[in-house]
Amino acid sequence: MHGRDFVSRRPIVPMNHSFDTIIAGSGLAGSCAAFVLSENERVLILDAEQPGCGASGVPVGLISPLMARRARPVWRMEEAMQSFHRLLAESKASSHFSASGVRKPARSEEQAIEFRDASMKWPDHGRWFEPESAAERWPYLFTQFGVLEVTSGGAVSMPAFCQTLVHAACDRGAESKSACAIQGWEDSGDQVTVRLSSNEEFTSRRLLLCLGEGYTEFPELRALRLHPIKGQWIRLRSRDNLPQTVAISSGSYLARDDKGIVVGSSYEHKYSTIEPTEEVIKDLHREACLLIPSLRRSTVTDAGASIRVTVPEIRLPMLGPLPGSHNVWIFTGLGAKGLLMAPLLAYELPKFFEKPSAIPKEISVNLHGSGHRTFYRE
Numbered sequence: 001m002h003g004r005d006f007v008s009r010r011p012i013v014p015m016n017h018s019f020d021t022i023i024a025g026s027g028l029a030g031s032c033a034a035f036v037l038s039e040n041e042r043v044l045i046l047d048a049e050q051p052g053c054g055a056s057g058v059p060v061g062l063i064s065p066l067m068a069r070r071a072r073p074v075w076r077m078e079e080a081m082q083s084f085h086r087l088l089a090e091s092k093a094s095s096h097f098s099a100s101g102v103r104k105p106a107r108s109e110e111q112a113i114e115f116r117d118a119s120m121k122w123p124d125h126g127r128w129f130e131p132e133s134a135a136e137r138w139p140y141l142f143t144q145f146g147v148l149e150v151t152s153g154g155a156v157s158m159p160a161f162c163q164t165l166v167h168a169a170c171d172r173g174a175e176s177k178s179a180c181a182i183q184g185w186e187d188s189g190d191q192v193t194v195r196l197s198s199n200e201e202f203t204s205r206r207l208l209l210c211l212g213e214g215y216t217e218f219p220e221l222r223a224l225r226l227h228p229i230k231g232q233w234i235r236l237r238s239r240d241n242l243p244q245t246v247a248i249s250s251g252s253y254l255a256r257d258d259k260g261i262v263v264g265s266s267y268e269h270k271y272s273t274i275e276p277t278e279e280v281i282k283d284l285h286r287e288a289c290l291l292i293p294s295l296r297r298s299t300v301t302d303a304g305a306s307i308r309v310t311v312p313e314i315r316l317p318m319l320g321p322l323p324g325s326h327n328v329w330i331f332t333g334l335g336a337k338g339l340l341m342a343p344l345l346a347y348e349l350p351k352f353f354e355k356p357s358a359i360p361k362e363i364s365v366n367l368h369g370s371g372h373r374t375f376y377r378e
């Protein structure tokens with residue numbers, strides 16, 4: 001049996017349920033997978049807390065196909081955007097997406113050049129506004145160097161999106177259990193037995209691990225050498241009448257939820273606590289005021305922190321069977337692109353289950369095992 005501490009075993013309560021796939025964890029990875037797989041499979045979704053926790057518990061996230069400092073397209077940009085919209089429509093989750101576009105104010109002349117270039121190369125996704133026209137259009141925004149508007153982007157209420165996906169999966173026949181932490185698993189070749197912290201057991205043909213930061217509890221997953229990065233967010237209350245559709249990304253990001261303006265995010269590679277810290281709360285507030293100067297009059301009403309999992313160097317998700325196991329799969333490493341990568345890869349899961357060799361090399365688990373990382377010798 002693989003997993004956490006099995007020393008003090010309580011009596012096992014065997015369960016007769018059998019599933020095609022048990023999905024452990026229902027953040028963006030697990031909930032997108034659950035919705036897609038439940039169309040043709042018997043699926044059980046287990047979460048230590050409830051759907052939309054972990055990193056997916058950040059109240060609002062942005063989806064923007066032109067990302068980061070240079071506004072370059074993400075991996076498989078067009079398919080990723082199509083998959084996101086298909087998932088929204090099929091799961092009836094459209095109300096959790098605000099198709100506001102995402103404004104990216106340039107922070108320097110050099111960045112303005114990059115952004116202008118991006119708007120010319122990908123005109124279906126981005127429009128460039130010189131400082132004067134940007135100031136007219138968005139008078140509340142920092143527009144000194146001009147603004148790239150990512151027209152196809154927008155804001156998503158991430159926890160609500162995950163919850164809707166799991167509900168929709170259950171409407172298709174899946175079962176979902178909250179407050180059920182998995183404790184370990186055994187792959188006998190024909191089936192996987194999953195044990196919960198309650199000592200219940202479930203069996204299935206396959207186990208899909210979508211644990212986010214929960215991977216750190218399991219030595220065999222720690223051996224994958226994933227890299228956790230802490231991210232903090234704050235919520236601001238402002239008396240200014242900022243538009244409902246405010247969605248900005250430039251170093252940090254801002255978007256509205258029903259309680260205020262959410263500002264994210266820090267990227268902390270080293271951290272001693274997973275709680276929000278005063279220092280970062282102040283930094284995020286300062287950043288928000290730089291992008292929208294009137295927010296100097298705002299107050300911080302809330303703050304949170306969670307861990308996003310990344311795959312070092314490759315900076316793409318990781319998906320595939322664990323080395324030495326055909327039936328235990330991992331789907332993780334979504335980094336800061338959960339909204340783009342989770343729907344894209346979820347739709348491909350049935351194909352990958354059928355034919356694991358179809359998994360693109362750059363995201364497969366084996367690449368990491370046979371490459372520069374000492375996977376088996378850990």
Ligand SMILES: Cc1cc2nc3c(=O)[nH]c(=O)nc-3n(C[C@H](O)[C@H](O)[C@H](O)COP(=O)(O)OP(=O)(O)OC[C@H]3O[C@@H](n4cnc5c(N)ncnc54)[C@H](O)[C@@H]3O)c2cc1C
Pocket residue numbers: 024025026027028029030046047048049050051052053054055056057058060061062063180181182183210211212213214215217230231232233253264265266305306307308309331332333334335336337338339340
């Ligand atoms: C501050 C911040 C801002 C972000 N902003 C954006 C953004 O704007 N756009 C974007 O696309 N992405 C954003 N991200 C990244 C995005 O949140 C992640 O990529 C995504 O949520 C990761 O999803 P996941 O399902 O892999 O993991 P998680 O969301 O962490 O989900 C893991 C789930 O597994 C469960 N779990 C853990 N251990 C166990 C266990 N033993 N048994 C059962 N269940 C378990 C947890 O309860 C949780 O529900 C942001 C992240 C942070 C931290």
